Amino acid sequence: MKPTPIWFDESGFTGKNLLDRDQPFFSMASTIIDNDEAESLLRHCFPAFQGNEYKSLSIWKRKSGKEGLLKLSEALKRRHEDCFVVNVDKHFWLLSGISCDLIAPYFEERGLDFYKQRYSQRFTNQAFSYLHVHGSRQLYIDVISNWYTFSRDPSGDNLEKLALFFSEQIDNCKTELHFFFDACLRGIDNIGKDIDSMDNEYFQDRIHLHTMTDSLLHWRKIKGDDLSLIYDESNDFLKDKEFWESLTSKDNPSRSVQTNAGDSSFPIRIASSRPEDSKLSSSIQLCDVIAGTYSRIARSCYSVFSEFEHEREFSERLLDSGFEGLKQNNIMPGPGMVAGPPPKKDGQDLSDVVFDVLMAGRN
Secondary structure, rough: OOOOEEEEEEOOOOOOOOOOOOOOEEEEEEEEHHHHHHHHHHHHOOOOOOOOOHHHHHHOOOOHHHHHHHHHHHHHHHHHHHHEEEEEEEEHHHHHHEEEHHHHHHHOOOOEOOHHHHHHHHHHHHHHHHHHOOOOOOHHHHHHHHHHHHOOOOOOHHHHHHHHHHHHHHHHHHHHHHHHHHHHHHHHHHHHHHHOOHHHHHHHHHHHHHHHHHHHHHHHHHOOOOEEEEEEEEOOOHHHHHHHHHHHOOOOOOEEEOOEEEEEOOOOOOOOOEOOOHHHHHHHHHHHHHHHHHHHHHHHHHHOOOOHEEEEEEEEHHHOHHHHEEEEEOOOOOOOOOOOOOOOOOOHHHHHHHHHHHHHHHH
16 A cells, blocks of 8 residues: 655744743644645635745735635635644643653652553643642743753753752742642652763753654554655754654564553554655645644734734634644643542553663664
């Protein structure tokens, strides 16, 4: 059977500046709409557009572009199954990093499964909510900023500074926040013994890789194993080439695990992957328009900041006219909290499976 081609592109990437307030969301869009159909769709929605390629930023700035986005939103109602979007609140992504990279190892070493029953997600949701309700927006920013400083340079000295910051918070915060800061300090004690020998890549930001993986898990579930990945040649996700090849290698043994996409298998076997000049691919340009539109919708409708409130009315029109119906996975605050420690581990969890796959790829 011929592999199913999947085109990808992204919007909102700000390099190592995940605290950028102008672009607080990152979006990765993918589609199975081929180049001919995508070109016809873009020409229909943006007949007055001039340029080498359709770009979301240029479209968003113009009145005619926004009218075209409403037409695209209506047209995509018939193609909801043919597109997928992963939206990431970059500030919440950093908070999730505290949960997964700092706190989770402490519980895992004690035989508890931090990922079972979506515990990690619920824990992070509760931390986000409590930091705002029982703390302040500034406290939230301070927490993720201090973590980000450490994660970019995870030295023993910076770990001590992070510990001091969390200790100061637990001494002064409301009781409701003790669960979070206490877990952070336990996590620091846990990794402290290995910090001098720890690979700096352990805390490396992999927002491209994560959103690409989420997307491929979705398409694999819908279309089966044979996928062919086509991405904008300027995309940065292959900077983790070794990591990526391990996750997609056909030679590694298959392992099943529960993820946000449901029951999933690693490695994610794909038939091929190749870069393509976006100027020559209408499908990649369509992904750019969809991803860019979603990142702008998100910043006006879901951000904790108010700079883009003036865009909210138009963003809600886009959602109501069809964009909201696209298949998507959102890495942002949501419902659900925890009522105690994680459940006991009864097998391999997500981190175990990914680790085994990566080690198999390196051997």
